Amino acid sequence: MQEVLNNLFPYVMKKPDQLWKSVVETLQMTAWAGVFMFVFGLILGVLLTVTREGSILENKPVYQVLDKVINIFRSIPFVILIALLMNLTKVIMGTRIGVKGVIVPLVFGSTPFFARQVDAALAGVDKGLVEAAQSMGIGPVGIIFRVYLKEGTAAIARGTTITLINLIGLTAMSGYVGAGGLGDYAITYGYNYNRMDIVWAAVIATVLIVSVVQGVGTWIAKRSTH
Amino acid sequence: MRIIPVCFFVIGRKGVNVEQAMISLKHIVKTFSEHGSGVHAVRDVSLDILPGEIFGIVGFSGAGKSTLVRCINLLERPTSGQVIVDNVELTRLSSRALNQERKKIGMIFQQFNLFATRTVYQNVAFPLQHTGMSREAIHQKVMSLLAFVELSEKAEAYPSQLSGGQKQRVAIARALASDPKILLCDEATSALDPQTTTSILKLLKKLNQELGITIVIITHQMQVIKEICQRVALMEAGQVVEQGDVYDIFARPQQPITRNFVNSAGNAGQLEELLQDAHVLDGIEDSARIIKMKFLDSSAGKALVSYVSRTYNVDLSIIHGNVEMIDGRSLGELVVVASGEKTQLDAAIAYVRQCRIEVEVLLDAGSAE
Numbered sequence: 001m002q003e004v005l006n007n008l009f010p011y012v013m014k015k016p017d018q019l020w021k022s023v024v025e026t027l028q029m030t031a032w033a034g035v036f037m038f039v040f041g042l043i044l045g046v047l048l049t050v051t052r053e054g055s056i057l058e059n060k061p062v063y064q065v066l067d068k069v070i071n072i073f074r075s076i077p078f079v080i081l082i083a084l085l086m087n088l089t090k091v092i093m094g095t096r097i098g099v100k101g102v103i104v105p106l107v108f109g110s111t112p113f114f115a116r117q118v119d120a121a122l123a124g125v126d127k128g129l130v131e132a133a134q135s136m137g138i139g140p141v142g143i144i145f146r147v148y149l150k151e152g153t154a155a156i157a158r159g160t161t162i163t164l165i166n167l168i169g170l171t172a173m174s175g176y177v178g179a180g181g182l183g184d185y186a187i188t189y190g191y192n193y194n195r196m197d198i199v200w201a202a203v204i205a206t207v208l209i210v211s212v213v214q215g216v217g218t219w220i221a222k223r224s225t226h
Numbered sequence: 227m228r229i230i231p232v233c234f235f236v237i238g239r240k241g242v243n244v245e246q247a248m249i250s251l252k253h254i255v256k257t258f259s260e261h262g263s264g265v266h267a268v269r270d271v272s273l274d275i276l277p278g279e280i281f282g283i284v285g286f287s288g289a290g291k292s293t294l295v296r297c298i299n300l301l302e303r304p305t306s307g308q309v310i311v312d313n314v315e316l317t318r319l320s321s322r323a324l325n326q327e328r329k330k331i332g333m334i335f336q337q338f339n340l341f342a343t344r345t346v347y348q349n350v351a352f353p354l355q356h357t358g359m360s361r362e363a364i365h366q367k368v369m370s371l372l373a374f375v376e377l378s379e380k381a382e383a384y385p386s387q388l389s390g391g392q393k394q395r396v397a398i399a400r401a402l403a404s405d406p407k408i409l410l411c412d413e414a415t416s417a418l419d420p421q422t423t424t425s426i427l428k429l430l431k432k433l434n435q436e437l438g439i440t441i442v443i444i445t446h447q448m449q450v451i452k453e454i455c456q457r458v459a460l461m462e463a464g465q466v467v468e469q470g471d472v473y474d475i476f477a478r479p480q481q482p483i484t485r486n487f488v489n490s491a492g493n494a495g496q497l498e499e500l501l502q503d504a505h506v507l508d509g510i511e512d513s514a515r516i517i518k519m520k521f522l523d524s525s526a527g528k529a530l531v532s533y534v535s536r537t538y539n540v541d542l543s544i545i546h547g548n549v550e551m552i553d554g555r556s557l558g559e560l561v562v563v564a565s566g567e568k569t570q571l572d573a574a575i576a577y578v579r580q581c582r583i584e585v586e587v588l589l590d591a592g593s594a595e
Contacts, residue, residue, distance in 0.1 A: 132339040135299055136353040136404065137328035139321075146352070151343055226343055226384040 009197040011189070019198075022185035023205050028099050029171040029181060030209075033106035034164055041111045041163070042156075044070065045118020046144055056130065056140050070112040078109045078170050082177060102174040110167045117159030121152045153224040161217025165210050172206075182206055247274035247310075248408060248440045249298055254307035256293050267293040268304070269464040275457075277407075280434055280441045282451040282472070284487060285461035294461065295410050295444045299331045300324060312407055329353070332401030332439075336413035338393040340385040346372070346396050347381040353403045371399040375429060391422035398429060402437075409433070411443045415450055423447075427454050448491035452476065456553055460484050473552045477522055478584075501588060514565035514591045516545075517575065520584040521558035530581065531562070538574040540566030561588070 006013045044066060050056050051063040076084065082105040086096045089104040125148055133147045149156070172183025182202045190198035256268040267290045275281045285291045296302035297309060300316055309316045314327055340349050350368045359367075372378045375395040385393055394414060401409055411430065415423040431454050434441050443455060451458050451472055459469035460483060468481045479485045501516065535542050546561035564571055578585050 126337075126339065128335060128337050128339040129341060131301055132333070132335065133352075134301055135328060135331070135333035135410075136400075137325035138353075139325055142356065146355075147341070151341060153343065224343060226386055 025180040041114030044115035102179040121155030157220040249275040250310040252308040282455035282458040290464040332406035516589040
């Protein structure tokens with residue numbers, strides 16, 4: 001086994017710790033940014049849904065502002081977003097480099113997309129259910145938690161999976177601010193030295209991570225569908 | 227100067243006056259504004275629905291009946307007008323107070339609107355959760371409601387595993403959970419087959435009689451009105467064009483749309499087709515008339531046909547007959563071809579009218595020439 005790996009991935013096996021460190025960094029970035037993205041995106045997505053015209057907390061100004069801000073952030077390429085947010089990152093995290101330095105741009109880069117995913121998921125919740133809950137005298141807060149989020153769980157799980165996989169894609173660019181990760185590993189040690197086995201190792205690791213995320217997401221979605 | 231005495235008689239059904247109405251809609255107008263142009267869904271509708279009655283609102287789709295029923299619990303806020311339910315003016319309440327009042331008004335829907343991620347038990351428990359009720363109290367309430375709608379054994383099933391009729395039963399149990407005084411039914415049987423419709427209507431009647439719940443039924447099926455309603459309002463283009471006791475509406479429909487609906491619920495429509503069919507009229511003598519008689523209440527019991535035939539020496543041949551029970555009263559209809567001498571026919575018809583039977587001459591072959 002060791003022999004085979006040494007033959008197939010000579011440069012990877014010379015410094016296996018490097019690969020492992022990159023995997024950990026990618027997971028760290030994804031996890032931290034993912035948690036914030038999930039919370040903020042869920043809040044924004046719910047706000048989009050309930051403030052839309054004809055919805056339970058219809059509010060045109062709030063909806064319009066949210067809609068525009070989300071569109072603006074979605075249209076900025078991630079690499080530029082890192083640069084754009086560097087001062088904010090410094091204020092919030094105390095540094096603008098390393099894993100810490102890339103969390104803020106990752107959150108800004110993925111949250112608007114996730115908000116749209118949540119909005120789309122909640123749009124799939126039957127309006128009749130909202131009406132039924134209203135007819136029972138359930139208030140807006142009850143409708144958000146007990147109808148929209150509960151009935152939209154499967155769709156939100158699917159949206160979360162898509163966004164997390166996107167987020168893993170974004171983490172590949174974090175090498176620009178010295179945060180490491182699998183993208184940085186592939187470019188710095190693979191591409192720059194023309195060592196294809198390192199690039200392949202990064203590909204395989206990424207595919208494995210994405211598969212696990214997809215698997216968990218599908219499982220949750222399935223479990224909450226009846 | 228002469229003094230003209232003016233008397234107003236306000237007589238409600240069973241002597242109940244209007245102030246005791248369970249639901250009182252006053253000059254309800256609902257206009258949807260779409261891209262500047264307004265759609266008038268409801269135009270100045272006033273209705274009083276009495277405690278304990280089953281009131282039907284019937285009309286074609288787009289007549290505004292669904293919008294009107296949503297104005298009762300303010301799922302649609304009327305553009306103008308007052309909604310008074312159980313002596314509380316809902317249109318004046320804050321949204322918090324309105325939600326309290328809404329618990330008194332249950333509602334069921336054409337598409338059932340059950341929560342797909344919750345079991346039957348959880349669906350029925352839904353309105354009771356977060357109300358400070360204990361878990362055991364909720365359990366008892368839910369199980370007794372499921373027993374009432376005869377679905378106890380389906381407590382742990384999900385809605386997707388139920389038939390349409392069962393889903394509507396769950397929806398009814400859920401609507402009853404907060405002990406409402408009123409149940410609004412928005413096309414509640416329109417997605418069901420005729421047999422299931424009958425069983426749901428029976429259930430509605432049961433909860434009306436056993437629990438004293440006032441029921442408002444929105445439907446386009448006159449059959450539904452005939453089976454369980456006591457009073458009915460007909461809507462067309464956002465307005466109530468005719469209303470009254472279901473029996474009276476069936477016995478003496480005034481508006482064309484009402485006749486249309488009344489015909490749709492029986493086989494009188496077939497009669498009209500029959501009369502248009504030339505062959506039926508071929509064998510009729512020159513002096514014959516086709517006469518429709520309406521027997522209200524117990525008048526159906528008399529041996530009228532043979533008596534008239536003998537006394538006035540006219541021949542009566544029956545081409546259509548029907549007796550229905552509406553709201554516990556009989557409504558009979560008989561269509562005959564009467565032939566004989568003109569004066570005798572006139573006398574016979576006069577006699578029948580004298581017996582308080584409504585006579586309508588559908589065709590007079592004698593006068594046609």
